[in-house]
Amino acid sequence: MSDGSEAQILVLGWNFRGASGVLRERVAFSSDEVRDGLRRLTGRGLVSESVIVSTCHRSEIYGLGDGERAGDELARFVSEWRGLDRAVLEQAGFRRFGADAVRHLFRVAAGLDSMALGESEVLGQVRQALSIAREAGSSRGVLHRLFESAVRAGKRVRTETQISVHPLSIASIAVELAEKVFGDLPQRRLLLLGAGETATLFARHALEAGLRDLRIANRTAIHAEDLAGRIGARVLAWDELAHELPSADVVVGTTASPAPVVRRSDVEAAMRQRRGQPMFFLDLAMPPDIDPEVRGVYNVFTYDLDGLEEVAAENRRRRSREIPEAERILEEELQRFLGWYGNLSVVPTLTDLKRRLEKIRDEEVGRFPPDERERLRPLADSLIARLLHEPLRRLKAEKDPGKRMDRAEAVRHLFDLDKE
Amino acid sequence: MRAWRRGSIPASMHLFGWAAVLLYAAAEALAVRDLFRPRGLGGAPILVGAGLAAQFTDLTITARTLGSVPYRTLGGSMALFGWMLGLAYLVLVLRHRERAVGPFLIPFILLFSVLGVVFPSHVAPAGPSTRGTVFAFHVTLAMLAYAAFALSFVLSLLYLIQNRQIRRGRTGILFARLPALDVIGRMNRTSVTIGLLVLSVSVVLGVAWARRVWTAPVDAKLAWALVTLLVYGVLLWMDRRGWAGPRVALLSIVGFILVLFSYTFVNLYLSHSHVFR
Numbered sequence: 001m002s003d004g005s006e007a008q009i010l011v012l013g014w015n016f017r018g019a020s021g022v023l024r025e026r027v028a029f030s031s032d033e034v035r036d037g038l039r040r041l042t043g044r045g046l047v048s049e050s051v052i053v054s055t056c057h058r059s060e061i062y063g064l065g066d067g068e069r070a071g072d073e074l075a076r077f078v079s080e081w082r083g084l085d086r087a088v089l090e091q092a093g094f095r096r097f098g099a100d101a102v103r104h105l106f107r108v109a110a111g112l113d114s115m116a117l118g119e120s121e122v123l124g125q126v127r128q129a130l131s132i133a134r135e136a137g138s139s140r141g142v143l144h145r146l147f148e149s150a151v152r153a154g155k156r157v158r159t160e161t162q163i164s165v166h167p168l169s170i171a172s173i174a175v176e177l178a179e180k181v182f183g184d185l186p187q188r189r190l191l192l193l194g195a196g197e198t199a200t201l202f203a204r205h206a207l208e209a210g211l212r213d214l215r216i217a218n219r220t221a222i223h224a225e226d227l228a229g230r231i232g233a234r235v236l237a238w239d240e241l242a243h244e245l246p247s248a249d250v251v252v253g254t255t256a257s258p259a260p261v262v263r264r265s266d267v268e269a270a271m272r273q274r275r276g277q278p279m280f281f282l283d284l285a286m287p288p289d290i291d292p293e294v295r296g297v298y299n300v301f302t303y304d305l306d307g308l309e310e311v312a313a314e315n316r317r318r319r320s321r322e323i324p325e326a327e328r329i330l331e332e333e334l335q336r337f338l339g340w341y342g343n344l345s346v347v348p349t350l351t352d353l354k355r356r357l358e359k360i361r362d363e364e365v366g367r368f369p370p371d372e373r374e375r376l377r378p379l380a381d382s383l384i385a386r387l388l389h390e391p392l393r394r395l396k397a398e399k400d401p402g403k404r405m406d407r408a409e410a411v412r413h414l415f416d417l418d419k420e
Numbered sequence: 421m422r423a424w425r426r427g428s429i430p431a432s433m434h435l436f437g438w439a440a441v442l443l444y445a446a447a448e449a450l451a452v453r454d455l456f457r458p459r460g461l462g463g464a465p466i467l468v469g470a471g472l473a474a475q476f477t478d479l480t481i482t483a484r485t486l487g488s489v490p491y492r493t494l495g496g497s498m499a500l501f502g503w504m505l506g507l508a509y510l511v512l513v514l515r516h517r518e519r520a521v522g523p524f525l526i527p528f529i530l531l532f533s534v535l536g537v538v539f540p541s542h543v544a545p546a547g548p549s550t551r552g553t554v555f556a557f558h559v560t561l562a563m564l565a566y567a568a569f570a571l572s573f574v575l576s577l578l579y580l581i582q583n584r585q586i587r588r589g590r591t592g593i594l595f596a597r598l599p600a601l602d603v604i605g606r607m608n609r610t611s612v613t614i615g616l617l618v619l620s621v622s623v624v625l626g627v628a629w630a631r632r633v634w635t636a637p638v639d640a641k642l643a644w645a646l647v648t649l650l651v652y653g654v655l656l657w658m659d660r661r662g663w664a665g666p667r668v669a670l671l672s673i674v675g676f677i678l679v680l681f682s683y684t685f686v687n688l689y690l691s692h693s694h695v696f697r
Contacts, residue, residue, distance in 0.1 A: 166591050175590060180586050232467030276662030279603070299665040301586065311589035318592070 006049060007405060008067045009146060009341075011101040012074045012093060013060030014116055019092040026082055026087075029054040031132060037061075037081065038138040046073045048403065049143040051133040053108070055125050057115055064104065064405070066144050071095045099338060102146060106330045109154030111164065117319045118163035118326075123154040141409040145340065153205050153333035159328060163322040166315035170207035170284070170308045173315070178280045179209075181301055186210035189247060191236070193261055194254035195223040198284050202252055203231045215248065217241055219255070242266045246273035250280045253289025260291040269295045275329055282308075343418065349408040352417040357384045436478035437499060437537040442513045444469035444506070444530040451522035455597045464522045465513050468529070475503045481588055489556045491563065499536025500560070504567035508611065512571065512584060516607050519596050525574050554629045561622035562645075566679055568615030569652070573676035575608040576669035582664055599667070608672060609659060616652045619645065644682040651675040 014027050029037060034052045041050045047063030049069050054060075061074055061149045076095075079086040096104050104113070109126045111118040130147035133139035139147070158164045167173045171420040179185045190198045190211050203214060214233035217240075220223035224235045226339050245251070245266055255261055262281070276299055283290040283304040344348065352406065361380040365373050395411070398404040412418055447467035452464035479499060482490040490496030506529045513519060532549070534553055585595040598604070623645050656672045658664070 123575055145595060162593055164591055165596055173589065175588065176591055180582065180595060180598075180600045181602065184601040272662065274662075275660070276664045278665065298663075303589070310590065314589075315591060409425075 002105075007064045008062055008070075008097050009062070009101045009142065010047075010067065010071055010074075010095065010097045011060055011062045011104055012071055012078070012095050013053075013104075014089075014093045015060070017056035017114070018038055018094060018227055022060065023084075023088070024057070024085055024094050027059040028056070029059060034099060034129070034132050035136050038133055040134040040137045041074070041077065041083070044077075044159060046070060046077060049139045049140050049294035051129050051143050051147060053105075053126060053129040055122065058113075060105075060108070062101070062143060062146070062360070063117060067097060071097070071099045088137050089316075091392065099334065100342075102337060103330065103334055105146065105150045106153045106334060109150040109156070110157040110326055110330055112323065112326055112330075116168050117168070117316065118158070119168075120158065120164050123151065123158070126154065127151050140342065141340070141406045146337065149337040153330050156329050156333065157326045160207075161322040161325045163319050168312055168315055168319070169205075170305065170312060171202055173308050174202075174303060175205065176254075176281045177211045177301070177303065178282075181280055182249060186212060188397055189213040189215065190250045190252065191244065191248035192216045192227075192233070192252050192254065193241075193289050194218055194256070194285065195220075195227040196254060196256070198254040199252070200227055200231075201234065202254065202282075202284065203227065207231060211250075213298070215218050215244070217244070219257070242269070246270040247278070249277075250282070251290070253283045253285045255285055255289050257285070258287060260287075262294065262393070263288045263291045264293040264297065267300060268296050270352050271297060271300065339417070343412065344405050344408050348405060349411055349417065350395070353411060354384075354388065354413055356417060434478055434537040436474045436481065437533065440471040440475035440478060441530065441533050441537060443467050443474060443676050444526060444533055447471060448523065448526040448530060451519070451526055454519060454664050462519050462522070464519065464526065465510060465671075468526065471529075471533075472503060472506045472510065475499065475597070478537075479503060485595050485623055489560060493539075495536050497531050497541035497563070498539055501563050501567060502536055503534030504564045505532060505570060508564070508567045508571050508614070509555075511614075512607055512610060515601065515610065518599050518603055518607065520599050521575065521578060521604075522536060523605065524578060525571065528570060528574065548558050549551055552629070554625055558622050558625040558629055560564070561618050561625065565615045565619035565622060567684070568611050569648075569672075569676050569679050570610040572615065572672045575604055575611060576672040576676075579604045579608065579669040583597065583669075604666060605659075608669070609656070612652050612672065614657055619649055619652075623649065633642065641682060644678070648675060648682065650680060666689065 014024055016024065019027070029052060034054060037052055041047055041061075041063070045063035049064040051064070052060070061078070063070055063074060065071075075086060075090055075095075078084070079089050094120065102334075103124070107113045109123055111120065111122055114122055120327055124233060127146060130139060130144065130151075133143065133147075167176050175185070182188050186209070188211065190206050190213065192214065193304040194205060195216055197220075197329075199216070199248075202279040203216075203404075214228075214231065215236050216224045216228050216233050217238055219238050221235065221238070227233070228235045236359060241261070245262070246269075246325060251262065253261060267279065267281075278299045281290045281294060281300065283302070286305065288304060290302060290304075294300060343352070361377075365376050365380055368376060380407045391411070393405055395404065433568075444467070447464040450462060450467060454464060479490050479496070481497050482493075482499070486492065486496070489500075491500055493697065505525075509525050509529060515520060515541035582595070582598045582601055582604065584590075585592075585598070586601070599607075623642070626642065626645075630642075651671065652675050655668055655675060658671065659668050
């Protein structure tokens with residue numbers, strides 16, 4: 001920024017790196033609280049624009065204000081609002097200003113600052129934060145552009161690198177593998193063996209992945225019925241397992257049974273009935289529910305916990321290898337944003353505007369014969385000076401830095417100054 | 421434009437042939453780029469379609485010059501084969517709405533089209549045994565069948581690659597972009613079915629035509645074609661009888677090796693009746 005009184009983009013935040021889960025919970029905001037907070041922040045004039053990003057892993061307040069002073073005021077505001085000791089808040093949180101704050105948001109949007117590197121959910125959360133701020137009227141020219149740039153940067157990182165290609169959780173790896181076997185996974189039948197916590201978690205994931213035909217078999221029928229009721233699945237009798245096996249495409253073992261529940265002979269018989277159509281077995285139980293011998297049956301895919309954990313570890317490493325390329329893209333987007341932002345400060349806008357008008361002057365005067373040009377030029381110069389005088393005075397006189405930038409942006413837009 | 425000598429086409433005259441080559445190359449570039457973009461069929465099929473139109477024009481010019489279907493020259497038969505391959509690719513992509521096979525298939529179309537324009541097109545005037553509609557259909561259909569089997573060969577390789585990725589839990593970009601096994605399997609089935617039907621018709625036409633020309637009752641190439649039919653027939657039967665999957669893919673690869681063998685070794689050394697010099 002060219003002059004000390006110019007507004008600065010700043011962020012004040014708490015994330016999983018510095019703040020404990022308990023503290024993060026205290027500073028996490030629901031959508032309604034975010035709206036309320038944004039209104040209070042701009043209402044009190046602490047910052048001229050603001051956006052709040054709040055997820056389970058982070059709460060971050062972005063603002064456009066007067067540097068450190070605005071940072072202090074934001075910290076005081078949060079401490080009063082949430083009834084937290086300010087020293088504790090300051091110690092667990094972080095502050096960034098200017099280009100550092102912009103870079104931070106870009107890294108957040110790209111998933112580089114996430115616990116699960118490259119995860120995609122955070123991009124939606126950043127987008128939602130902007131839309132709430134727009135509704136609340138707390139984001140205008142600068143933060144609006146900042147968040148749109150962050151979303152674009154996040155999208156680019158995900159399409160131009162492989163950072164979000166490799167799945168990280170056991171359930172998502174299993175679902176992706178099964179999808180690549182069947183192609184139309186949502187139309188396939190999933191058979192869950194067991195009705196405990198693992199089965200519940202996997203069933204939820206399967207539903208999210210679009211599977212609708214879920215069957216549950218459990219030694220204690222009442223538990224199966226309970227889970228089936230919660231997730232909209234059907235219950236199978238435990239002793240009819242072998243009979244029902246051929247109709248299942250994906251079988252997930254989660255029971256506590258001391259001996260394998262599915263034997264090789266059952267699977268061979270099922271495969272005969274299926275005329276060789278592939279089956280997918282996922283064994284999440286310990287000791288195993290699926291006899292290890294099943295692995296050798298033709299066109300059957302089997303996976304266990306250890307194997308998938310190895311895949312997850314390898315995928316984490318693969319994602320990490322994409323970080324340098326992702327950072328390069330972010331730096332490119334950062335420079336692009338800062339270029340625009342730098343122009344927003346009043347001085348370059350005025351220079352650009354003057355240059356534009358002088359160009360028009362030269363074009364218009366140039367239409368006349370040379371001897372007349374000399375006479376017309378002073379007239380044109382004086383016209384430009386008089387026309388510009390009042391707008392320039394008003395632009396400079398605006399005390400609120402956010403409004404000043406808004407006006408500068410309006411001028412840039414009306415005269416199309418960013419074209420060149 | 422100067423009329424060129426009947427029976428020979430200089431390489432520089434293959435303007436449309438070269439245009440097709442460029443279009444196929446552009447289609448390949450686009451198909452590779454589209455691998456990294458999530459949705460839609462992409463622009464590659466459109467470019468292949470345009471390439472097919474250009475190549476068809478080139479083939480028509482060649483045919484007029486030769487006064488017959490352009491398979492009697494090495495260049496002509498390569499170009500015709502490339503064209504058939506492109507046609508089969510387009511049918512497959514549009515029928516299964518699956519574009520991820522493009523980057524792996526288009527190079528073959530490109531290869532044969534390039535060979536079609538650089539290989540010589542000089543031929544002797546058509547002899548009596550290679551004239552007539554029946555013969556033209558026989559050869560054209562045989563080529564279409566071989567193009568379908570070539571597609572099946574590539575699909576089978578993709579099947580085996582994807583099968584391996586899934587079994588090893590390799591969830592990288594190749595895994596993500598290649599279609600699901602079930603989809604590749606279905607595309608392969610379509611391809612083999614077309615190849616089998618078309619080759620059968622071609623063999624029947626060939627036999628009908630040969631009865632008028634040949635003296636020997638059986639030719640090595642005919643025998644080989646029957647073996648090829650048998651292999652692909654067994655493949656389709658296996659596919660229905662519970663052997664779908666990697667075994668069918670492997671058999672398709674074996675089948676295509678037989679086709680290549682028939683195209684090269686059998687043509688050059690074993691077959692005496694299938695030589696038209």
